[in-house]
Amino acid sequence: MFMDPDTHLIPSGSAAAGESVAALDIQGVSMVFGRGDAAHTVIDRLDFQVRHGEFLCIVGASGCGKTTLLRLLAGLASPTHGAVSFLGGAIKGPSRDRAIVFQDYGRALLPWRTVYGNISLALENTPLGKRQRHERILELANKMGLAHAVDRYPDQLSGGMQQRVQIARCLAQDPKLLLMDEPFGALDAITRQSLQDEVARLTREHRTTVVFITHDLEEAIYLGDRVIVLAANPGRILADIAIPISRPRNQLTTREEPVFLDLRHQVYGLLEGH
Numbered sequence: 001m002f003m004d005p006d007t008h009l010i011p012s013g014s015a016a017a018g019e020s021v022a023a024l025d026i027q028g029v030s031m032v033f034g035r036g037d038a039a040h041t042v043i044d045r046l047d048f049q050v051r052h053g054e055f056l057c058i059v060g061a062s063g064c065g066k067t068t069l070l071r072l073l074a075g076l077a078s079p080t081h082g083a084v085s086f087l088g089g090a091i092k093g094p095s096r097d098r099a100i101v102f103q104d105y106g107r108a109l110l111p112w113r114t115v116y117g118n119i120s121l122a123l124e125n126t127p128l129g130k131r132q133r134h135e136r137i138l139e140l141a142n143k144m145g146l147a148h149a150v151d152r153y154p155d156q157l158s159g160g161m162q163q164r165v166q167i168a169r170c171l172a173q174d175p176k177l178l179l180m181d182e183p184f185g186a187l188d189a190i191t192r193q194s195l196q197d198e199v200a201r202l203t204r205e206h207r208t209t210v211v212f213i214t215h216d217l218e219e220a221i222y223l224g225d226r227v228i229v230l231a232a233n234p235g236r237i238l239a240d241i242a243i244p245i246s247r248p249r250n251q252l253t254t255r256e257e258p259v260f261l262d263l264r265h266q267v268y269g270l271l272e273g274h
């Protein structure tokens, strides 16, 4: 597959170098809000695929339709035109296969349930037995650094811990597709970096396909196998960039690599121009 060695740009709509199987397929997707004179095209004819197990990051200015796109992928809304499918089936509504992590972790948790109870939510009404459910909750709480806090309520947790609970709950349902909408936007830099590494590690371990939305282009390059840059008004693909940086990545050294800095320069330039 074509990939420009200098810019790492690949044509929009194509998978990143080398691999093939598309898990998520977005074809000619547009989203128009309102009717008649009030009609407002928020997303305009998006075409792209996400490979099985790929970590795709999407960056773009505020209002370019990122959350709207994620809602379409979660099945929380339907496109005005075009088709969205996952693993060969049209997305027609929410499904256990697809989990979404919202930016606003405060509102995503049930305040009357403990950490344990909030993670447990994802496992209720599943065939899992009581004992297996218990083990899975503790395993995830442990992986997300919450083992000491399982009996606490959301208002007894820091922002970073609350976001860990939301992520643990999403991972508990063992989704095939993990959708994340600026999940670390409200966190301090250190917490943010540690959660970036946890999410990268866990999703890789489980071969989860990820669509991760962020304003932060360094975060996108650090986490992504690929970064899609969206332009606004209407939301459309400006560039689809493969990230040829090996894993595991390191918060200090990766961010200092010439290829990282070069990519940062490119994406910044693209966003600045729009």
Ligand SMILES: Nc1ncnc2c1ncn2[C@@H]1O[C@H](COP(=O)(O)OP(=O)(O)OP(=O)(O)O)[C@@H](O)[C@H]1O
Pocket: 033, 034, 042, 060, 061, 062, 063, 064, 065, 066, 067, 068, 069
């Ligand atoms: N249900 C809706 N009805 C009408 N307009 C909407 C609706 N949802 C979103 N919009 C509009 O669509 C545009 C894109 O919104 P969206 O939330 O997708 O942007 P975003 O890229 O996620 O922005 P941000 O980075 O600020 O979160 C905005 O102009 C918004 O007002």
Ligand SMILES: [Mg+2]
Pocket: 066, 067, 068, 181
């Ligand atoms: Mg948004």
